[in-house]
Amino acid sequence: SVGAYFVGELERFAAEYPALVSNVRGKGLMAAFDLPSGDVRDAALQAFMAHDVMVLASGHQSARFRPPLNLSMDEAAEGIRRMEQALKELA
Secondary structure (H helix, E strand, O other), X not given: OHHHHHHHHHHHHHHHOOOOOEEEEEEOOEEEEEXXXXXXXXXXXXXXXXXXXXXXXXXXXXEEEOOOOOOOHHHHHHHHHHHHHHXXXXX
């Protein structure tokens, strides 16, 4: 249920920030999405890190998440809140 929530929120980001987030994918808590370019992805990773959210680079323009499998719903919601703040700053 936490993974479904997390991927659902990433899909919401894609709908709300289509110029930044696309191609959301995931299974359980293993999730990823694409950004328009490697440069934009790198800027997004810096913004996420500034909000204490660890996100990994993947491929040329993707960001991926590999949180601990015992991540609670509250922790996932806090991470989503912080990521949204970072996306607002980038948008």
